[in-house]
Amino acid sequence: MQITFLGTSSGVPTRSRNVSGIALRLPQRAEVWLFDCGEGTQHQILRSDLRVSQIRRIFVTHMHGDHTFGLMGLLASCGLAGNPERIDIYGPPDLDEYLKACRRYSQTHFSYPVKVHTVKPGVVFEDEEFSVSCAPLKHRVPAFGYRITEKDRPGHFDVEKAKVLEIPSGPLYGKLKRGEVVVLPDGRKINGAELCGQTEVGRKVVYCTDTVYCESAVELAHDADVLIHEATFAHQDAELAYQRLHSTSTMAAQVALGAHAKQLIMTHFSPRYAPGNSIELRDLLEEARSIFPNTQLASDFWTYEVPRRIAKSVVAKV
Known part of the structure; x- marks a missing residue:
């Protein structure tokens, strides 16, 4: 299970960071799941080791343009590339109408099935290997965080x-x-x-953006192996964060701490913290680590391998 960051800037792209987009690669089933799809996401994919033909599911947190403007272009390109048998898209209530309008006015026809699922709190997808659930976040428009849970695997049979x-x-x-x-x-x-060998414990990845600090994010991220959380602002700009309903570095760290997460990866950074400014991203990292030491900063094209937990013993069923 690998996470590749395709865009880590908030609001607008910069020379070094595109707007929101994250890919979850599942090598065991040759699939890629996307989380948000800001403008230029398909270009980022082309510059990465990911394959467009493996995209099977796209999860959208909310309808702001820096999370959705790349979606229609990507879907159109997938069809021209002879992509998949089907793509399932999950997101807020307006997502389906948005895509229908884009298709209607651009006269775009998909050569493969596209199914849009309107999400509500709870499980939004489940099969034998994974489940994905969502919970509401606190933002200016309806927004959802997603939790991807890999199910436990039986140990090797001798x-x-x-x-x-x-x-x-x-x-x-x-x-x-x-x-x-x-x-x-x-x-x-x-x-x-x-x-049998020891059971392989399933991994848990949680993605929360855009949101100010909220308890539902803490609950969603409970015991996560990796929490990906927005950190748009530095701690000293907390007033801006509250006004715009975004998180500071310290808010992201508090969510990770309260959730007992194993790893925090911060993303969705304001361009105001570019190198050379009075506050830089390394300052946000220091702020977060003062609360939650196991914190890292995401950067475009960085791939993070989600580690497996220590296996637990199998309990016999009598």
């Missing part, structure tokens, strides 16, 4: 050991792989947990 024990292959193997206790035809009881 087939050779099973053969030595003369366990007949077939349905019994499936039960043993799940850590269950099974009774063999000869009366022996076999504990599947003794034939």
Whole structure:
């Protein structure tokens, strides 16, 4: 599971930072999920190691242009590139109408199915490997944070050991792989947990922008392996943050601390903190680390590999 930052500026692009866009690469299923799609996102993808043809899902936090203006162009290009069988898009209530208007007035036709899902708090997507849920944030327009949860994976099943024990292959193997206790035809009881390695604990990634500090962000980010949180302003500009309903570096750190997150990555920085100004991004990093030491600053094209947690023991089901 890899996170690639495609845009880390707030409001407007700069020479070194594009507007909001994050890609979550899932190598085990050859898919890319996007979170927000600001203007120029498809150009950023072309400059990265990501493949447009692997985009399967796009999650939009809110309807402000620096998070949506790149969406229509990307979708149109995906069709011309002979992209996917289908793209599912998740976002606020106005998203579907916005895309319909863009298609109507630009006379754009998609050569593949595009399905728009209007989100509300709770689970918005789930399959056998992942679930994605959202919660409302506090911004000037309806905005949502997203939580991506990778489900736990059973530990490696020792087939050779099973053969030595003369366990007949077939349905019994499936039960043993799940850590269950099974009774063999000869009366022996076999504990599947003794034939399996430790369970691989699923990872949790949370994406919160745009928002001022709010408790729903803390709840959404509970026990996250990685919290990606906006930090538009420095602490001394907190009044601006409250006026515009954005976060400061210290607010982002307080969310991470309250949520017991493992890692905080700050993004969505105001251009006012460019190198050479009286306050720079390294100052925001220092402010955040004074509250939550395990904090990093995102930059465009930086890829972060989400680490796996220490495996937990399998509990046998009797």
